[in-house]
Amino acid sequence: MFSIIELYIDPGTGSMLFSILIALLGTLAYFFRNLFVKLRHRTGGRLASEALNQKDSENLVIYVDDKRYWNVFEPICDELERLEIKALYLTGSEDDPALKKSYHFIQSEFLGEGNKAFARMNFLKAKIVLSTTPSLDVYQWKRSKYVEHYVHIPHAASDITVYRMFGIDYYDAILLSGNYQAKQIRRLEKLRNLPAKQLELVGIPYMDALKARLLADNNTVKKQEPVILLAPSWGPNSILNRYGERFIEALIASNYSIIIRPHPQSFSSERELLDRLMMKFPENEKLRWNRDTDNYHVLREADLMISDFSGVIFDFTLVFDKPIIYADTSFDKSPYDCWWLEEELWTFEALPRLGAKLEASDIDSIKTLIDTCIGSDLYKKNRERLRQETWVHEGEGARRVVKYLERYLNDNSTTTVEKIRKVENT
Amino acid sequence: MSLGQILDNLTIKPLEYIFEFIFSLVNYIVASPGFSLICLSIVVNLLLLPLFRRTDKIQDEERQLQAKMQDGVEHIRRTFKGDERFMLLQTYYRQNNYKPYYALRGLLPLFLEIPFFIAAYRFISGMTLLNGIPFGPIQNLGMPDQSLSIFSISLNVLPILMTLINILSGLIYTKGAPFKAKAQLYGMAIIFLLLLYNSPSALVIYWTMNNLFSLIKNLVVSMFLNKTSKKPDNIKSKTVINPLYFFVGALIMSLLVGLLIPSSVLKASPEEFILLHSKNSPLFYLLHSTSIAIGLFVIWGGIFYLIQKPQKKTIFAAAIWLGIGLSLLNYMGFARSLGTLSPDLKYEASFAFMPKEIIINVIAVVLLGIMLILIFKRFKTLIPIAYFAVLVAILVMSVNNLTETQKVLASDHIKQEEQMPFPSINLSKDEPNVIVLMLDRAIGEYVPYIMQEKPILEEKFSGFTYYPNTLAFGKHTNVGAPAIYGGYAYTPWAMNQRPDKSIASKHDEALKIMPYNFGEAGYQVTLLDPPYAGYRVTPNLGIFDNMKNVDAYISKGYFTYQWPELDHITERKWERNFFWHGMMKSSPLLVQPIIYNGGNYNAWPTAISSTAVKGDNYKHLRSSVGYHTTFLNNYLVLDNLQQMTTIEKNGEGHVLLMANEVTHESTLLQKPDYTPQYVVDNSMYDKQLPIQKTVDEKSIVFDTSNKIKHYHVNMASFLKLGEWFDYLKTEGVYDNTKIILVSDHSYSLELHEDSIVEGDTDIGAYNALLMVKDFNQQLYSTDETFMTVADVPGLAMRGLIDEMKDPFTGQAISSQKYKAENQIVTGTGIWSTNENNGNTWKPDIWFEIENNNLHNPANWKFLGKH
DSSP: OOOTTTTOOOHHHHHHHHHHHHHHHHHHHHHHHHHHHHHHTOOSHHHHHHHHTSOSOEEEEEEESSGGGHHHHHHHHHHHHHTTOOEEEEESOTTOGGGGOOOSSEEEEEOOSHHHHHHHHHTOOEEEEEEOOOOTTTSSOOOOTTEEEEEEOOSSSSOTTOSBTTTTTTOSEEEESOHHHHHHHHHHHHHHTOOOOEEEEOOOHHHHHHHHHHHHOOOOOOOSSOEEEEOOOOSTTSHHHHTHHHHHHHHHHTTSEEEEOOOTTHHHHSHHHHHHHHHHSOOBTTEEEOOOSSOHHHHHHOSEEEESSOTHHHIIIIISOOOEEEEOOOOOOTTBGGGGOOSOOHHHHHHHHHEEEEOGGGGGGHHHHHHHHHTOHHHHHHHHHHHHHHSOSTTOHHHHHHHHHHHHHHOHHHHHHHHHHHHHHO | OOHHHHHHHHHHHHHHHHHHHHHHHHHHHHOOHHHHHHHHHHHHHHHHHHHHHHHHHHHHHHHHHHHHHHHHHHHHHHHOOHHHHHHHHHHHHHHTTOOGGGGGGGHHHHHHHHHHHHHHHHHHHGGGGOTTOOBTTBSOTTSOOOOEEETTEEEOHHHHHHHHHHHHHHHHHTTTOOHHHHHHHHHHHHHHHHHHTTSOHHHHHHHHHHHHHHHHHHHHIIIIIHHHTTSOOOOOOTTOOOHHHHHHHHHHHHHIIIIIHHHHHHHHOGGGGOOTTOOOOTHHHHHHHHHHHHIIIIIIHHHHHHTSOHHHHHHHHHHHHHHHHHHHIIIIITOOOOSOBOTTSOBSSOOOOOHHHHHHHHHHHHHHHHHHHHHHHHOTTHHHHHHHHHHHHHHHHHHHHHHHHHHHHHSHHHHHHHTOOOOOEEEESSSOEEEEEEETTOOGGGHHHHHHHOTHHHHHTTTEEEOSSEEOSOSSHHHHHHHHHHGGGGSHHHHHTOTTSOHHHHHHHHHHHHHHHHHHTTOEEEEESOTTGGGSSSOOGGGGTTOTTEEEEOOTTTTGGGSHHHHHHHHHHHHHHHHHHHHHHTSOTTTHHHHHGGGTTTOOOSSOOTTGGGSOTTTTSSEEESOOHHHHHHHHHHHTHHHHEEEESSSOOEEEEEEEOTTTSOOOOBTTTTBOOSEEEOHHHHTTSOSEEEETTEEEEOOSHHHHHHHHHHHHHHHHHHHHHHHHHHHTOSTTEEEEEEOSOOOOOOOSGGGEETTTEEGGGGBOOEEEEOTTOOOOEEOOOOEEGGGHHHHHHTTTOSSOBOTTTOOBOOSHHHHTSOEEEEOOOOOOTTTSOSSSOOSOEEEEEOTTOSSOGGGEEEEEEO
């Protein structure tokens, strides 16, 4: 018979046992949570076996979770097609433009919805997977053990640390457009004890493509006065939320042509605000509300962009070579990789060099601010410098990406190294 | 044997036995249970220390890692929610090489400590029976201490002291810890104060000591070890020894101690380990000993091995290598026969080695030890080969022992024994009856002292003539018994004169002579337990088949069911002591008596009196604990004689030829009635009795346990026989019944200083019991006439059979013819029917006794060894 006395222990041991009991409960909770999450995002079982039954290993797979990244991959696909390199393009959007392209060497396929797509991706057989989707092996998208080499290409020409945390940690290689990005990655790797990734400076194919389109565009735009593009982001700190009517009124007062292009998310998240503003400021000769899918035309037409923190700033200022005014909105780093690093984001250091900062006190004299920016030589010179910083190998992006992929596909020695690294990784 | 029992043997039993051993050993030396408890606590805690330190270290690592991750974890928890939070935490843990399951690593060493607590408790809970034993200021270890009385309220000081130590220890342990941890600790201290406040002080002493140890440990840790523990000591050394060196060694050790040695004991006499009321095959006891040994060496040895640093692992491996070598040396090289080993795993004779033997053993151990260490250091490659060879040898020998044992157990005569018919004794009321009772190893010389102590026995034994000058022909049953049954043609010397026949067949001839003669003459003959019938330890009654008017029964053990605790106790004893016997036989001679511990193997009595606390059963010659199984098997037969007896009014005369071993199985009995008891305590009686007994100016000093125990069993047999004789008298069959009490041999008790002759031979061992009551005799008398046990057939048949004849030699049976000659006796010690089983006896020493007087050593003529 056991009694409490039989299991008597001194209080020192007792409290040790007690803390372990708590650890045990914690572990159990963790275990069940893990089980629960796994069950909910189940990619094993039937889905996995279907995925495994896919045809033989591909050489090169391009994976996009959403069609909006077609601009990132179109130049790369074109280059692959040109060099007659076979690739499989797997997309999470049923209406991805890639599915309508008639390539000879690139095959496109819709992955299906939800877990089916992840099952396919998580048991994929391929030598290389190229993607711009972050958080590999963090959320449901896991590394497939049948894939040798995961390559990431960013979809913006700025900081690589603004993905949600651990966003690129489990890629094997990152294709970059600026040296500062490489330094950021190395710092994260060191902080997290991760093996060093292959980093390749390739440039930015989609910006190259945008630039090429611009150069090939012979249509001249007729305009009497400067066109100001207001392209805010969304959320409580965005320009429209903070300054709203007052700011639009000030812009109208400048007597320049105004194009307001709200963030697509605003139409769903801030419908009320937009309805009110659009009601109050209906379109006229000098004011337009723009919702084009392709922003090329509006970017080309504008002479100056007013925006808060948004990736499109760099497209506008670096490709179209025009100044900006950026709003002083606070940026919450918490969810992003940059939270872990002490230094300031490259973006915040770059913006003052590209244009003026919009303060609340500037609203009434916005015309003066606009005029100063448009006429500034300093900003023009800085744009040149920033292109060297964050857009290396201008015009060569797609070619260099494909060259990298081709080199890997042909180089068997790398394979071995990769394999070893992967073993260490797991 | 259940799986639970095996698990228990593998885990808790080895610890319990070690504790028991430590406690008994200390108590044996200091004779203070309280102090022994303290020593036990210290040893247990020292054993636990490596486990504690390992736990501390693991928990420390865990805490450091937690602290390192704390900011990140908190940030992730703050920033994200739901599945995303969980997945990001998972990723973060992964990057820090942390698994939440790691918290459980700290549980393992603590988990291992639990068996220690259970084992200690199980053992110490027996201490509650320490009733009445004082320790220092404590009046009674079996009660709360009640050391302090204030205004008629008595306070238990020990639990309060324990709690103070607890709190102090906790203060140090939780220095700098949050209040929550401290509160939890004090809470526990209070709870245990309440729980243990009214516990027996023995328990509280043990736990107070544990807490004191914990206090010292925490002090030492907080003062010294914390500074050094920062150093990473997990530097991977290239010289990590292959774990197989240890584990294969531990397995070999387990098989040697737990299987080979016990199986050899079992093989020597498998029948003796069959219990009438137990379904278990004797082989089950080997399962116990083996699993306990594996638990000790492989499991606990292995656990302590695994938590060591590489360097110490090597020491462990070396230790087990050394252990195997020395154990084999002790077991194989110093396997001198220590005399007969009873089924109780006790030696008949007192257990002692000559100083010369011990010195030689020590030298051999040291020399071999040095050699083994050299081999371990220089020629490690030899070890796997040696291990392989030893392992194979042990397995082959063990399997051989097992199959031999199984063969005996499966044989027919064992099965026959399993369905024993009721051993009935028939006596005729009108016709003459004859009873010959062989009391194995009864000491003839004790009779006058027995009669002196219990004068009423002379009345009960009325009509008997006691012959003090009676010679036995050997010191053991195989050489002594045939002459009792067959007369002078079956003395060892005479049997050797017919080398054409095997000893076994001559032995059986002897057993049949009286049955033949009586049976042919129309008597109904009953044999009970004919000694070594078929020349085996368990009599083969088949040899009496087809004899006219002859029935044979086994009575030994038949009535053991009347003593229900016995089989249970015996089984428990075997389950435990086979292991300890293996441990003892593999130890150096110097250590063997300590483990043997008077045959008690340091078992802590479950019920004790204060003198028995000394550990050695018979150290004080007054008290003992436990039953002597074989004694009881035989004693209960004598106890049931009346129930076995049927008186027949009509019909022919009856002859009973019976053997009983009560007098052979010496043990301490409870005075004044000399009855078997689990706890015997004669101190009250012995205080009043002188150690020396004198009858007719002849004295015996009862100063050895053997003298005392033999006296007790002889007395017990006489008391039981006296009761039966009373019954026969009441039934009116005493006068028409001739009764002969005889022993096949006596025992070397060295009752007299001048009784030793050539070859350390004690002539007392040949002084057999002979008491004869002829028909219609009324008085008790003593007759100094020289007699031998070979006179028995003649005495039994005299006046009843006209032509007493040996059907196998064709010769007439006569005492007179041989009595004129000098008698020749053997000094052989080869008692085993398996060994001494040729056509003639194995060569040994012989004596010729002259002048018809065995008491005078001068009459003993040494004939040499042949």
